[in-house]
Amino acid sequence: xxxxxxxxxxxxxxxxxxxxxxxxxxxxxxxxxxxxxxxxxxxxxxxxxxxxxxxxxxxxxxxxxxxxxxxxxxxxxxxxxxxxxxxxxxxxxxxxxxxxxxxxxxxxxxxxxxxxxxxxxxxxxxxxxxxxxxxxxxxxxxxxxxxxxxxxxxxxxxxxxxxxxxxxxxxxxxxxxxxxxxxxxxxxxxxxxxxxxxxxxxxxxxxxxxxxxxxxxxxxxxxxxxxxxxxxxxxxxxxxxxxxxxxxxxxxxxxxxxxxxxxxxxxxxxxxxxxxxxxxxxxxxxxxxxxxxxxxxxxxxxxxxxxxxxxxxxxxxxxxxxxxxxxxxxxxxxxxxxxxxxxxxxxxxxxxxxxxxxxxxxxxxxxxxxxxxxxxxxxxxxxxxxxxxxxx
Numbered sequence: 001x002x003x004x005x006x007x008x009x010x011x012x013x014x015x016x017x018x019x020x021x022x023x024x025x026x027x028x029x030x031x032x033x034x035x036x037x038x039x040x041x042x043x044x045x046x047x048x049x050x051x052x053x054x055x056x057x058x059x060x061x062x063x064x065x066x067x068x069x070x071x072x073x074x075x076x077x078x079x080x081x082x083x084x085x086x087x088x089x090x091x092x093x094x095x096x097x098x099x100x101x102x103x104x105x106x107x108x109x110x111x112x113x114x115x116x117x118x119x120x121x122x123x124x125x126x127x128x129x130x131x132x133x134x135x136x137x138x139x140x141x142x143x144x145x146x147x148x149x150x151x152x153x154x155x156x157x158x159x160x161x162x163x164x165x166x167x168x169x170x171x172x173x174x175x176x177x178x179x180x181x182x183x184x185x186x187x188x189x190x191x192x193x194x195x196x197x198x199x200x201x202x203x204x205x206x207x208x209x210x211x212x213x214x215x216x217x218x219x220x221x222x223x224x225x226x227x228x229x230x231x232x233x234x235x236x237x238x239x240x241x242x243x244x245x246x247x248x249x250x251x252x253x254x255x256x257x258x259x260x261x262x263x264x265x266x267x268x269x270x271x272x273x274x275x276x277x278x279x280x281x282x283x284x285x286x287x288x289x290x291x292x293x294x295x296x297x298x299x300x301x302x303x304x305x306x307x308x309x310x311x312x313x314x315x316x317x318x319x320x321x322x323x324x325x326x327x328x329x330x331x332x333x334x335x336x337x338x339x340x341x342x343x344x345x346x347x348x349x350x351x352x353x354x355x356x357x358x359x360x361x362x363x364x365x366x367x368x369x370x371x372x373x374x375x376x377x378x379x380x381x382x383x384x385x386x387x388x389x390x391x392x
Contacts, residue, residue, distance in 0.1 A: 004196055006189065006206040006215075007241040009248075013189045013211070016247055017196050023250045024345075025196070025311055028375040029189045034062065034081060036368060037185035039097055041174045042079045044071045056093060059179060064093040078174045078182060083367050086374060092367075097170070099163045099183065102194050103148040103156040106163035108171065111141025118146050118344060131156055138164050146347075188369075190218050195347055207234040207241045254312050254372055261305060265298045265324075269309060271371065275318040278306055282324055295324040296331045300338050307342035310365055313372045316348070321361040336361065 005016045009028065017025040042056040047069045054066040056079055064081065071077055078097055085091035097108040113132060115124040127149055134157035135142075148156045170182045185191055193204065193215070204219075206212050212233045219231065234241055242248055253259075259267040264284030270277050280302040285294060306321060321339075326332060336352060339361070343350045349366040356362050369375070 001202045002200050003203040003205055004193055004201060005241055005245055005247070006193070006204070006208070006211050007247070008208060009242060009251075014242075014247060014251075015189055015192055016245065016250065017201075018245065019200075021245070022308075023254070023312060024308060025314075026247075026251060026254055026372055027189075027192055027314070027369070028372070029187075029192070032084075032188060034058070034091075034181075035185060035188045035191075036081050036084060037100065037183075037191070038181060039078060039080045039170060039183035041076055041177050041180055041182055042066075042093070043179055044073050044075050044077065046073055047071070055090070057179065059181070064091045065089070066093040066095065068095075076175070076178050078170065080183075084370050086370065097167065099166055100145075100185075100191075101159045101163050103145055103151050104160050104163065105143040105145065106138075106160060106167060107141040107143075108167050109141055110139045113142045113144065115144045115148075116146045117349075118347075119149065123149055131160075135160055140164060140167065187214070190214060194218065201229050203230045203232060205232045205234050205241065209233065251372075251376070254309075255376065259305060259309060261298065261301050263298050263301050265302065267302060267305060267309065269313070269315075271315060271373065275320055276310075276315045278309075278319065278321045280321070280323045292327060292331070296326055296328075296335070299323045299326065299331075299335050303335060303339040304342045307339065307346065310343075310350070311346050311348070314348075314369060314375075315371055316365045316367040319363045319365060320356075321363070322359075323361060325359065339363075 001021075002017075002019045005014075005018065007014055011030075013029040015025070015027045015029065016023055040056075040058040042058045042064070044066075045055045045057045045063065047054045049069055052067065052069050054069055054071055056064050056066050056077070058064055058079070064079065064085070066079055077095055079093040079095050080097050081091050082094045083092035098105050113128065113135065115127055119127065127144055130153040131144065131148070134153055138160065142160055144156070166183065174182055204215060206215065212231065215231050219229065234244075257268055257270060259269065261267070264282075266281050266283050268279040268281065280299060282295065282298055285298055302323065309315070310319065323335065326335070332355060336354060340352050343352070346365075348368065351364050353362040353364070
């Protein structure tokens, strides 16, 4: 069974997504007045030509970083947060506005109707065949999400129309609302659960009645035959959800550097400002006769686990993987295919670029929310969850 669990953890809301009781995503949410997806009518405070970027005032004592220098200082422009800020960095902005719904993402710019890259060619064709006649004349770029595949086509079309009208409203009134919020995406944890909401999700469980009520409102499905998931309120006060699903242990393991593999090998995961490095070690694996095939087997196991760890820890940017050296080119090509296949389950856009001249597998994962480690730092110092010494 695949389930999403929502519970309170040290004054935060913890979201855990488990596939067959194995954690795939862990996220901590605190009260954030301006989450990713918020749209402002910002003011260009200054531009820095040598890095081709602008700094934008969004609200009192709130500013952001906008790549590109197309605007003059003092001008107002609608911008959207695409990456959370930190103690060292301001949030990252874009002027390519979009609003994400349960089934689709609608962009302010003109374009055509496309589908998620996660779908097969047949799924894309069938989905477009159902949706296009219902949409009408909408001159905007629309991306149909994987959730749309299992939804009522009329519900998908209705959502697209609603998002389209919301963007029309933003564009119409933006100029009259300087230095203000034009669109607020709502509670971050609801957005995160919505992004998990696929036909592979069997159950959403929470022990908080108010969270349960919000879930009922957010995921009320007008068509009982479509896209259903079981919402359950856990009411056993003698044994918490955190203990029932070992969530604290999972958190600590997800913050540690070392990840053991069933074969006896292990991964070493380290995050720096520039990139994420992952080293695959053979450790306890013995290969007395056929080293090539033994190491190939360990590498394939590692590739699947790496895909899970990237999603679990929400690691992003440039990722370099040092697999165990293999001599056969066919094994290297198959290993890359195994990694790409494992990454298809990840809702965040990823791309495998292949082996570098130094024999490292290079890939990228799109940035969005902060990494799990950065999220835990939002917990007060005396309560911070910690893994290995010096863990990421």
